[in-house]
Amino acid sequence: MIAAKGYAAPKAKVPLEPFKFERREVGPHDVQIEIQYCGVCHSDIHQVRDEWGGSIFPMVPGHEIVGKITKVGDHVTKFKVGETAGIGCFVDSCRHCPSCLAGLEQYCDVGMIGTYNSLDKGGSPTYGGYSNQIIVDENYTLHISDKLPLAGVAPLLCAGITTYSPIMEWKMGKGHKVGVVGLGGLGHMAVKLAASKGAEVTVLSTSPSKKADAEKLGAHHFLVTKDAEQMKATAGTLDFIINTISAQHEYNDYLPLLKLDGTMVLVGVPPEAPQVAAFNLIMKRRRIAGSLIGGIKETQEMLDYCAEHGITSDVEVINIDYINEAYERMIKGDVRYRFVIDMASL
Structure with missing residues (x-):
């Protein structure tokens, strides 16, 4: 297992706090990403406060993730060490239902596996991007252009x-x-x-x-x-x-x-x-x-479109220790228009 650190909600309706945990080892088809920026989505608040029910604690939120690939599995063909990559709202799906086969993994008949607050196929909780690193199958990883500022690109993975x-x-x-x-x-x-x-x-x-x-x-x-x-x-x-x-x-x-x-x-x-x-x-x-989000193919298409047309989110970059204040400001609508965590602050 790989030691990781981040910020987590220990239970519902309490402030997020520093948290140490473990990621799986890099498998044959996995990439390991050193997270540079992670956007803060309103759904993070819903889930850490268990407003939708079924939340899994401790919870490391975050599904608007961009960073650098630091390691790839032996069978990885789509990515190389040093490339910029992104992770969106899910990290796996059943891969064989009609939705998955159509490139609509977000509507997986079995249920997509969320980047956080979900259970992977081995039954372990998934932990998100309010952390220093993440390991994800290359088929659920996205190419990120270096043409645009990464902090502004991160929210494209959800918003x-x-x-x-x-x-x-x-x-x-x-x-x-x-x-x-x-x-x-x-x-x-x-x-x-x-x-x-x-x-x-x-x-x-x-x-x-x-x-x-x-x-x-x-x-x-x-x-x-x-x-x-x-x-x-x-x-x-x-x-x-x-x-x-x-x-x-x-x-x-x-x-x-x-x-x-x-x-x-x-x-x-x-x-x-x-x-x-x-x-x-x-x-x-x-x-x-x-409408939910998009599948991997459509999300990549969107990222490429935004890179071509110079489209990013308008963001306010924050340090990780400001996250609880950022949540309160989000609830009041006091952000234009997305908080993004600089993970170097971790």
Whole structure:
């Protein structure tokens, strides 16, 4: 076993603290990565506080990981020592179900194995990127371009692919009007990516103060959702809405903004099941859909696309010992737009 160190939640609803643990030895198909940066996702908070249930403690969070490969297994063919690599939200899957065979490992019929807060095929807990190193099968490892600043690339492994995947699945682009609900870690990436594809983007926010930022990110319009006149004027005009909000909110406020056959795609997960008025769907044949992350192939495609187009997340780099304060600020929406841990601070 390989000695490792990081920060962990010892149990639910207590601060994260330094933690020593062991990683498996590098197997024939594994790569070992010295972690340089790890993004901080809102789902980290949900899971360390056991808000979704089933959390495994002690828990080392983190699934937006970039770093340098320090060792490769004897049978590794896709990576070399010294290359920059990334790890996203999962590190394995069953590999033989229809979803896995289609390159949609995130929808594995058996269940993907999460980068943290999951059990590997041997029954041991997985530990994430708030740590100095990680060992992962090369088939679940991603190539990272050195063209872009690594701190800004790290959140692409979750926030980037979570918004890129529905944009590609629904072919959002030129000729489409796309609304983005919420301008946080996910929302700011949805704006950048949808705009880069040629869509006309409208940010829907309760905070008028975010208008300038929305425009800098590439939004063409900004709608204050508390303004009834603005909402009325926009009714029936949007082809798609990407809903990134994970706090409790009212879906019925947004559905009337969609055109005939318009679709609202959910990528945020509110804590309680929302109510939906059937007439908001029936009267314009509207749809509510959901999207998770992306498979390995699509995530690599997204990373290559962002490298080609110079797209990264807007980040605030922090030291690891600031993580508990960062969580509190995230809950208040006080970050623009993603915290990223400099793992050299460990």
